[in-house]
Amino acid sequence: MANSVSDSSPVPIRVAVAGASGRMGRMLIEAIRDSDDCVLAGALDVSVSPGIGSDATAFLGYASGVPITADLDLGLATADVLIDFTRPEGTLAHLKACARHGVQAVVGTTGFSDAQKAEIAGHAERIAIVMAPNMSVGVNVTLKLLDMAARALSTGYDIEVIEAHHRHKVDAPSGTALKMGEVLANALGRDLKGCAVYAREGVTGERDPSSIGFATIRGGDIVGDHTVLFAGTGERIEITHKSASRTTYAQGSLRAVRFLRGRTAGMFDMFDVLGLR
Known part of the structure; x- marks a missing residue:
C-alpha cells in the first residue's frame, strides 16, 4: 500500500480588490492570478460601474466565479485582505466594512485629509492596515x-x-x-x-x-x-x-498582503514591509 503524502502547502491568502474594473484593479487581479500564494476572493466597484455583475477575470479570458459587486458585505465575505487603490471617501467606507468583517487592508489610495488619516488610524486598532502612497x-x-x-x-x-x-x-x-x-x-x-x-x-x-x-x-x-x-x-x-508600468505597484501590494498574514491589528507602511526601518 502506497504511503499517503499530505499537502503541506500554505493556505492561499484570499484577496479582495476594490476598483476592480479600473486599470489598477485589473493589474492587481492579474497579479493575484499569477501569484503562487494568493487567490481572488472578492471584487468591488461603485454601483454605476459598467462592470458590475460581470466576472472579475473576464478581461483575462477566463471565468473566476468572482463577480464584481457594489455590495461590500458580499465582496468581503470570504476575504482575508482587501487591496484598495480608489478614492478617499470610497476607501473609508471600505475600511469600515473591513473592520466589521475582520478583513485586513492594503491601502494605496492618496489624497486623504488629516481627519481622514485619523479615522484610518482608528480602524487600525481593530484590523491590520498597510498604508502607503506608493506600493512600488x-x-x-x-x-x-x-x-x-x-x-x-x-x-x-x-x-x-x-x-x-x-x-x-x-x-x-x-x-x-x-x-x-x-x-x-x-x-x-x-x-x-x-x-x-x-x-x-x-x-x-x-x-x-x-x-x-x-x-x-x-x-x-x-x-x-x-x-x-x-x-x-x-x-x-x-x-x-x-x-514604466503599474505592475510594480501590484507586486509591491502583494508583498504587503503577505506581510499582513498573521497580523490582526496595527498601522504599517512599506518601510515595515520591506524591513527598511
Missing part, C-alpha cells in the same frame, strides 16, 4: 535614499521635488511626491506644512533656503516620474525614480 518597492527604496541624502546635505543645498503623471490623475502633488517631502522634512527636522512651496508665480523674491519646493507635470500616459533635486553651489544631485 523601488519607490520605497528611493525614500530611504532620500532620508540618507537629506541628512548628509542638510546645509547648502536647495531641495526641489518634481513629479509627472498621466493626464487622468486628479490630485496634485502626487501622494508619492508628498511622501518624499515628508521624508525630506523629517530628516531635516522641519515640518513640511511650514516649509513646502507648491506654486511660484510673479515676483516671488529670493528662494527661502529652508523651503522644499514642489513642481507638478500632468500629461499623456506617464505612469509616474519623481525626481528630488539637491541643488548646491557648484554641483547638483538628482535622485530619480521612473515607473
Whole structure:
C-alpha cells in the first residue's frame, strides 16, 4: 500500500480588490492570478460601474466565479485582505466594512485629509492596515535614499521635488511626491506644512533656503516620474525614480498582503514591509 503524502502547502491568502474594473484593479487581479500564494476572493466597484455583475477575470479570458459587486458585505465575505487603490471617501467606507468583517487592508489610495488619516488610524486598532502612497518597492527604496541624502546635505543645498503623471490623475502633488517631502522634512527636522512651496508665480523674491519646493507635470500616459533635486553651489544631485508600468505597484501590494498574514491589528507602511526601518 502506497504511503499517503499530505499537502503541506500554505493556505492561499484570499484577496479582495476594490476598483476592480479600473486599470489598477485589473493589474492587481492579474497579479493575484499569477501569484503562487494568493487567490481572488472578492471584487468591488461603485454601483454605476459598467462592470458590475460581470466576472472579475473576464478581461483575462477566463471565468473566476468572482463577480464584481457594489455590495461590500458580499465582496468581503470570504476575504482575508482587501487591496484598495480608489478614492478617499470610497476607501473609508471600505475600511469600515473591513473592520466589521475582520478583513485586513492594503491601502494605496492618496489624497486623504488629516481627519481622514485619523479615522484610518482608528480602524487600525481593530484590523491590520498597510498604508502607503506608493506600493512600488523601488519607490520605497528611493525614500530611504532620500532620508540618507537629506541628512548628509542638510546645509547648502536647495531641495526641489518634481513629479509627472498621466493626464487622468486628479490630485496634485502626487501622494508619492508628498511622501518624499515628508521624508525630506523629517530628516531635516522641519515640518513640511511650514516649509513646502507648491506654486511660484510673479515676483516671488529670493528662494527661502529652508523651503522644499514642489513642481507638478500632468500629461499623456506617464505612469509616474519623481525626481528630488539637491541643488548646491557648484554641483547638483538628482535622485530619480521612473515607473514604466503599474505592475510594480501590484507586486509591491502583494508583498504587503503577505506581510499582513498573521497580523490582526496595527498601522504599517512599506518601510515595515520591506524591513527598511
